[in-house]
Amino acid sequence: MKSRPASVSASARIERLKAALLIGTFAVFIFVAYVFPVLNLVNVSFKTPSEFVLDPIKPAKAIQFKNYADVVIKNSFFRNFSNSLAYLLFSNLLTLTVTSMAAFIISRKYVKHANFFYILFLAGIFLPDPLIPQFYLLNRLGLYNNPVGYILLKTNPGVIMLMMVGYYKTISREFDEAAAIDGCGTLRYLFQFILPMSMPIFASSVILFSVGVWNDLIGTTVFLTSPRYYPVMRALFQFQGQYGTNWPPLAAAVFIVASPLILLFLFFQRYIISGMVSGGIKG
CATH class of the missing domain: 1.10.3720.10 (MetI-like)
Incomplete structure (x- = not known):
């Protein structure tokens, strides 16, 4: 059986690398555009007003549902x-x-x-x-x-x-x-x-x-x-x-x-x- 030329194998690896890079870039875009806003929304919903003012992006110190209770009960x-x-x-x-x-x-x-x-x-x-x-x-x-x-x-x-x-x-x-x-x-x-x-x-x-x-x-x-x-x-x-x-x-x-x-x-x-x-x- 004849082995494939090295140039053909290298070309195939380059094409696979390009495809993987393209898929990875698209996955990152989807995460940043769609997944991250939802995760940040949930994160902010667990914060107190003072936590949010100090750092809106930082993860909440504790998972607490007071904001959800206030939304349902007080309004x-x-x-x-x-x-x-x-x-x-x-x-x-x-x-x-x-x-x-x-x-x-x-x-x-x-x-x-x-x-x-x-x-x-x-x-x-x-x-x-x-x-x-x-x-x-x-x-x-x-x-x-x-x-x-x-x-x-x-x-x-x-x-x-x-x-x-x-x-x-x-x-x-x-x-x-x-x-x-x-x-x-x-x-x-x-x-x-x-x-x-x-x-x-x-x-x-x-x-x-x-x-x-x-x-x-x-x-x-x-x-x-x-x-x-x-x-x-x-x-x-x-x-x-x-x-x-x-x-x-x-x-x-x-x-x-x-x-x-x-x-x-x-x-x-x-x-x-x-x-x-x-x-x-x-x-």
């Missing part, structure tokens, strides 16, 4: 957090229910001009939220400063419609015909057969939709004016005083605010990539 933070969870839950349920049924009908073309309705839904992706017409509409309907009105405004199919229609088109019509022969109605077929198969799409949709609802600040500022309806994002402003910001309790509050989305992502992570890929196969 209206828990009520605001509950409001956000309610807005998130009901807007998700309403959006996914309406979008799943509409997407199935459009993908199967069970209505005339299905493509027109599909384009109409997709137009919402490119159009910004018209705050003035929305304000006028809610005011006329008596739903201004009302959680029901806000939840209805957040019902936005958009990208979810695009993903679901694309996924439903990959499901063979032979299943539809078999269900019809067995006497299975459309709604029963949709909820007992199609939707259980669509878990990857639902997981991806929940993540994409929940981020927008949970982080919404402009919409809640405009349409919810009573403090008892404030979501958790608006509660963060109460940690900013007239002469400065109390950073350790604010860090604890920010970590609590971010936790639901982190847990949601961890719970649905095995479905997310497959759902987004499946939804983009056909359009």
